Amino acid sequence: MADEVKLHGVTGSPFVCRAVIALNLKGIKYEFVAEDLSNKSADLLKYNPVYKKVPVLIHNGDPISESLVIVEYIDEVWKGVPILPQDAYEKAQARFWAKVIDDKCLPAVFKAVSSHGEEQAVAEAHEALQFLENELKVKGIKFFGGDNINLVDIAATFVAFWIGAAEEALGIEVLSKHKFPKLTEWSDNYVNCQAMKESLPPRDNLVAFFNKRFGKA
């Protein structure tokens, strides 16, 4: 029996995009089930009663929630292009950095954007992003995964793509080439990967979203 794979999501969510990237990297055919977050489907509420959030991956009827859990699941079930390192220590490091991105970078960047670039919030975002800048610089790597992207790159997708769209929409600067030479170089390399080209949402739509949500009307 062929695998039945569905992804409940919304286009434009950086969390859903993590699952999309993993599916595309592995070349998995799947059905995208578009959710309306203002009127969540009964399926979404049934499949993810704790968070009631997208993405939810349904594999042969079994639901998996939380984007990084989904990415690890996809990597484990479908072989081919690896997403996590094979070495136990490198794997632990990848999980650690994915967690730093979710615990520290994401909330700080969200605050910088939603505050419309308020000085203190941007300073805090810079402090969080500096950890990623240092990681690339110290190790002298192209991607967080080395020569190829891995879990950490996927976790950091919002840094590479969402921040720029927010900057354009709101006329703010969070991730400058001057302050983050390695991270902006990584962003350029990353969004121009083949796997990204087929996985990222249309940039114009994101710019419009940020304008509508956080822009000065």
Place this chain on the structure above:
Amino acid sequence: MADEVKLHGVTGSPFVCRAVIALNLKGIKYEFVAEDLSNKSADLLKYNPVYKKVPVLIHNGDPISESLVIVEYIDEVWKGVPILPQDAYEKAQARFWAKVIDDKCLPAVFKAVSSHGEEQAVAEAHEALQFLENELKVKGIKFFGGDNINLVDIAATFVAFWIGAAEEALGIEVLSKHKFPKLTEWSDNYVNCQAMKESLPPRDNLVAFFNKRFGKA
């Protein structure tokens, strides 16, 4: 060459305890490096510059931070008693529930305790803990891992042991037998496991800690 394993930690931390449990479950000999959190060691700041927190596991000189990352690392490197399920879907479920415990249950319980049992905070802790109660009830399992403990049980150690000590110290009730029959039964079974007996800190010290930190002086 024998493995050199060190654990930087403080006794009494539920996060450090997760690593201790995993090490004891696997029967790994290690050196405990006691940290003073009011005067962190140069090693701790070097090994975990992002969070500057314990636990940090040092395996043959390589540092690993974040308690759940450490537990997964230990499970992967040392075979024997498994901590994560072998099946990919069950493994994803275990990771999901460990994340629910850290994202939802821990902050809600902390608030209930630190607010000295304030009504709204306790109600929110109950709401979060209800997910764990339901999980045990619906599946009819002794431990979150089924017949044996797994990552989820280890993540939930603070529910089994720390909450009771806080209740005793502060004269509050967060986890009642009446409201959480399955979770309190699980707590009893869990803290009385052999692996827990050798891993949990002295209960009296925890009660004294909660009294000093949150008690009405």
